[in-house]
Amino acid sequence: MELRQLKYFVGVAEELHFGRAAQKLFVSQPALSQQIKLLEGEIGVELFVGIKRTQQRKVELTEAGAVFLTEAKRILQLSQKAIETARQVGAQQQVIKLGVFKLILPERIMAMLDLFSTHFPTLEINIVELPNTAQVQEYVANDRVDLGMTVLPLVYEGIVAKPYAEADYSILMNRNHPLATQMAVKLESLQQEKWIDHGREAGLFFGQIEEICRQANVNRESNIVQVVPSFDLLKSMVRLGKGIAFIPASLDLRQEPSLLSMPLINADGTPFKQIVIQHVLIHKSERPTPLTQALAGLVKTLVTPEH
Amino acid sequence: MELRQLKYFVGVAEELHFGRAAQKLFVSQPALSQQIKLLEGEIGVELFVGIKRTQQRKVELTEAGAVFLTEAKRILQLSQKAIETARQVGAQQQVIKLGVFKLILPERIMAMLDLFSTHFPTLEINIVELPNTAQVQEYVANDRVDLGMTVLPLVYEGIVAKPYAEADYSILMNRNHPLATQMAVKLESLQQEKWIDHGREAGLFFGQIEEICRQANVNRESNIVQVVPSFDLLKSMVRLGKGIAFIPASLDLRQEPSLLSMPLINADGTPFKQIVIQHVLIHKSERPTPLTQALAGLVKTLVTPEH
DNA sequence: AATTACAATAAGAAATACTTATCATTACCG
DNA sequence: CGGTAATGATAAGTATTTCTTATTGTAATT
Numbered sequence A, B: 001m002e003l004r005q006l007k008y009f010v011g012v013a014e015e016l017h018f019g020r021a022a023q024k025l026f027v028s029q030p031a032l033s034q035q036i037k038l039l040e041g042e043i044g045v046e047l048f049v050g051i052k053r054t055q056q057r058k059v060e061l062t063e064a065g066a067v068f069l070t071e072a073k074r075i076l077q078l079s080q081k082a083i084e085t086a087r088q089v090g091a092q093q094q095v096i097k098l099g100v101f102k103l104i105l106p107e108r109i110m111a112m113l114d115l116f117s118t119h120f121p122t123l124e125i126n127i128v129e130l131p132n133t134a135q136v137q138e139y140v141a142n143d144r145v146d147l148g149m150t151v152l153p154l155v156y157e158g159i160v161a162k163p164y165a166e167a168d169y170s171i172l173m174n175r176n177h178p179l180a181t182q183m184a185v186k187l188e189s190l191q192q193e194k195w196i197d198h199g200r201e202a203g204l205f206f207g208q209i210e211e212i213c214r215q216a217n218v219n220r221e222s223n224i225v226q227v228v229p230s231f232d233l234l235k236s237m238v239r240l241g242k243g244i245a246f247i248p249a250s251l252d253l254r255q256e257p258s259l260l261s262m263p264l265i266n267a268d269g270t271p272f273k274q275i276v277i278q279h280v281l282i283h284k285s286e287r288p289t290p291l292t293q294a295l296a297g298l299v300k301t302l303v304t305p306e307h
Numbered sequence C: 001a002a003t004t005a006c007a008a009t010a011a012g013a014a015a016t017a018c019t020t021a022t023c024a025t026t027a028c029c030g
Numbered sequence D: 001c002g003g004t005a006a007t008g009a010t011a012a013g014t015a016t017t018t019c020t021t022a023t024t025g026t027a028a029t030t
Helices: A003-015 A018-025 A029-043 A063-090 A106-119 A133-141 A209-215 A231-239 A290-301 B003-015 B018-025 B029-043 B063-090 B106-119 B133-141 B209-215 B231-239 B290-301
Strands: A095-101 A124-130 A147-151 A159-174 A195-198 A224-228 A245-248 A259-265 A276-284 B095-101 B124-130 B147-151 B159-174 B195-198 B224-228 B245-248 B259-265 B276-284
Touching: A003 A018, A003 A029, A003 A063, A018 A029, A029 B063, A029 B290, A063 B029, A063 B063, A095 A106, A095 A133, A095 A290, A106 A124, A106 A147, A106 A290, A124 A133, A133 A147, A133 A159, A133 A276, A147 A290, A159 A231, A159 A290, A195 A231, A195 A245, A224 A231, A231 A245, A231 A259, A276 A290, A290 B029, B003 B018, B003 B029, B003 B063, B018 B029, B095 B106, B095 B133, B095 B290, B106 B124, B106 B147, B106 B290, B124 B133, B133 B147, B133 B159, B133 B276, B147 B290, B159 B231, B159 B290, B195 B231, B195 B245, B224 B231, B231 B245, B231 B259, B276 B290
Parallel strands: A095 A124, A095 A147, A195 A224, B095 B124, B095 B147, B195 B224
Antiparallel strands: A147 A276, A159 A245, A159 A259, A159 A276, B147 B276, B159 B245, B159 B259, B159 B276
C-alpha cells in the first residue's frame, strides 16, 4: 500500500466518479481504475460497490470502503503534518537566497514567497534583484543564490528549470513611436523598424524569435541597430528612440512612463501565441540541498495543468 | 512521499546503520541511500546527521529526523490498522476454499491457516484434502477451490505460484528394504533399484530428477517398473515392495508405519541439495478476487529470504 | 434500437526504483 | 604512520511499476 493509492482512493471516494476524480488528481481514468484495483487486491476487500462497477451506474462505497475512507484521510493528513513539523524543526534558522530578475512582476514574486512561507513558516528568504536574466542564471550557477526566478531559455549548463507560468511576447517601444497610438501591432507591420537586441551569445529568451520573424517576412536580423548586454541598457536605448525590442509581455514597466509594452497580434487580429515565454524557478542540478530541492518541488503546484 | 520511504526511514532510524537496515528491509544498501535522500529532498530537511554522513562514523538522527521518526511510525501503524479494520468489516461473512495436497505436513497447513486468520480474523476457511498434486492444480484451475497448497512444478496454464518453503528430495522405500537400515543413501548406490514413478505427462515435481540421475550415472528411466497416477497408489506400490520412489522429504508419512523416507546424501556424505522441492501457494492468474489476491500476497512473509 | 456515458481492459511508453560495481572517506590495527 | 576494513555515496544499467492512449463492454438514455 502506498500513499499515492490512498490519495487516489480518497479522490474517487469523494467524487464517486472515476472520470472526474481522475481530472482532479491529474491522472488518466485507467490509472485510477488500476490503482484502486491493486489496493482492493492488497486489502482483500472491495472498496467500491459491484463486481463490475458498471452494473450500477453510480460508483458507491462498500461498508468496508466507508470505514477505510476515514482512515485513509487521517493517514494522508498525518503525513502532511509530519512533513510540516519536520520542516519547522529542521528549517529553524535556515536561510535561502533567491535571485530575481528585476522585471518580474512583484505579484509573481509575492506569490512565490507566499508559497515558500506556507510550507516553511520559519524560513528566512533573502531576495537579490538582478538586472538581467543571464545574471540570474550566473548567480545560480556560481552558488551566489540558491534559487532564481527568471525566464527561459537557459544559457548555463547544469541548471534545472521548473516552469510556473507562461507569458506572451510583446514589443517594447517609446511612447512617441508612430505605432504607439495603436492597441496592438502585427508582426508584419514591423518590417521597416529598427531593433534593439541582446547579443546572440547572451541567448536569453530571444533565440526562438528569429524563426518567427523569418516566417512573417520581417528582416529583423539586418535591422538590428544595437546589441546590448543588459535590460537596463535595452530600456535606455528604446527610451532614446533608437529602436524597438521584443520583451515578455509580463515584465513590470510601471516605473517607466516613457516606455510602452505593445501586444502582438496575428494578421487576422487574433492574439499572437506562436511562441511564449516560460517563467521558471531555477536551481543548480548538482548536489542541491534538501531545502533547495523541496522549495523547487513546491512550484509545480503553481502551474495550472490542464487536460 | 510514499509509505515505502517511511518504512525505509524507520528502518535506518532504528538500526542507525544503512547496511544492516538494508538487510532487515530486504533491499540493497544503495536503494536505501537513494530513497532516504529523495525523502530528505521532498521534506527539505536533513533527517540524518552530517552533510556527508561519512564524516562521522555513526549515522545519527537530526532533531528534525527524531521528530519525523515518531510521526512516521505512527503513520505506518495507522496504515496497517486501516487495512485490518477494512478487512474485518469487508470480510465479515467471506468464505475461502483451500485445496491442500494430502501429504503436506499438518504443521505447514496450520502455519498457513494461522497467517490467514491473523490478517482476516473473521474469515471462514474450508479445507479440501486432495490425494495428489495434479489434482490440487486442477481444482484451482477449475475454480473448485480458491487457493491451493502444493509443490512445484505446475502442469496447468494460468496458475500463479507463490513459494513459501523449500524441501529436499528423499527416497521413499519399504521398511523391509535392504537399504532401510541406513541413516541416508547415496544416489549412486541406487543403480540397481526398481523405481515407481508418476508418468511424464503428469509432470508434477519429478521433471528435474532425470537430469540428476543421469549425472549420477543411475539408469533410472529403464528401471521404472510402474507408472502411477496418484500418491496413494505410489505409496501402495512401495508398500508392496515393488520398488522405491523419489518424494519430497517434507511429506507427512506418520500414518505409514511400513514406509520410510530416507534422506539422500552426496558421494562425499554431505546432504543432497542439488535440486529441491518448492512448496507453493497457488491461485488462478486471471480475475482473482481481492480476497484471494490478498491471501496469496501474505505468503511472501513466510518465505525466509537470505542474502 | 441507437446513442451516450462510464468504467474496465490491453498494450506499449515513460517514469521510478532497484541492482551490481565502484569510489571516497574514516576508523582501526599493526 | 601506512595499510586494511568498514561504510555510505555515487554511477550506470536493469527491472519493475505506473502511466498513457486506444478500445471494449455494459448499462442508461433518447
